[in-house]
Amino acid sequence: MLIIIVSCVPVSIAQEIPITVSGTLDQVIFDGKWSFITEWKATSLTVIDTGSPDPIYLRTAHEGNFVYVMIDATEDHHITKNSDNAIICFDPKNDKEKNPDENTYCFMTILNGRSFTYQGGSPFAINGNFKEIPNPENFIGIGSVSDTNDRYTTSPHASYEFKIPTEVIGRSDAYGFYVAVFDAHSNKVYSWPKISNVNNLLHVPSPSTWGSIVSPDKSLPEFPWPVLALVSSLAIITFMTRRSAIFHR
Secondary structure, three states, rough: OOOOOEEOOOOOOOEEEEOOOOOOOOHOOOOOOOOOOOOOOEEEEEEOOOOOOOOEEEEEEEEEEEEEEEEEEEEOOOOOHHHHHHHEEOOOOOOOOOOOOOOOOOEEEEEOOOOOEEEEEEHHHEEEEEEEEEEOOOEEEEEEEEOOOOOOOOOOEOOOEEEEHEEEEEEEEOEEEEEEEEOOOOOOOEEEEEOOOOHHHHHHEEEOOOEEEEEOOOOOOOOOHHHHHHHHHHHHHHHHHHHHHHOOO
């Protein structure tokens, strides 16, 4: 079992990245890489500085009942299977709490290996108040080696794809958000937001130091179709009732 330890380190500037609604993510082939050149094009792009000419490209979007994340770690040219890995964390309340509560989740995937889900709210500080739980239904986390379809470089490198059910993390237009990539060859962790003194991927910093991932147009949370149909029906009934009352005055 993997253990996550929360490391409380300060971050000087609050940071936000956008998340957009997409209509093409049902076409994503979850193999841990760009399967075709336009696969993740209709998503928001955030470039994570690695201090080298090759950054990490973070793609984020939501569609239906899922949040989608693609991490293109172009800096990681030394592929170490079953060791290179990535983690993403969500706090739907985004209240910058010191310790993660039960609404806070992290999702990890190992290159060519297993995926794991962690939930906050554990009473055991030694585990950073996280506990490992079974992976949710319909969750996908997979890491692989890029190929010639990669949008940024044809040089092989590590990349990761995630499909996160909103049923698990909740629907919010502003999540607390943290993402990190571990390069086993260099033994370095690259993260967003950039937080110093994080030298191990399993040392997740306190949610109080995370950035935010926001839906600028409030398209997340999306209302499911049954709710939209109900709201529309109620609106029509209300309108017709009032109209009928006017005619019968």
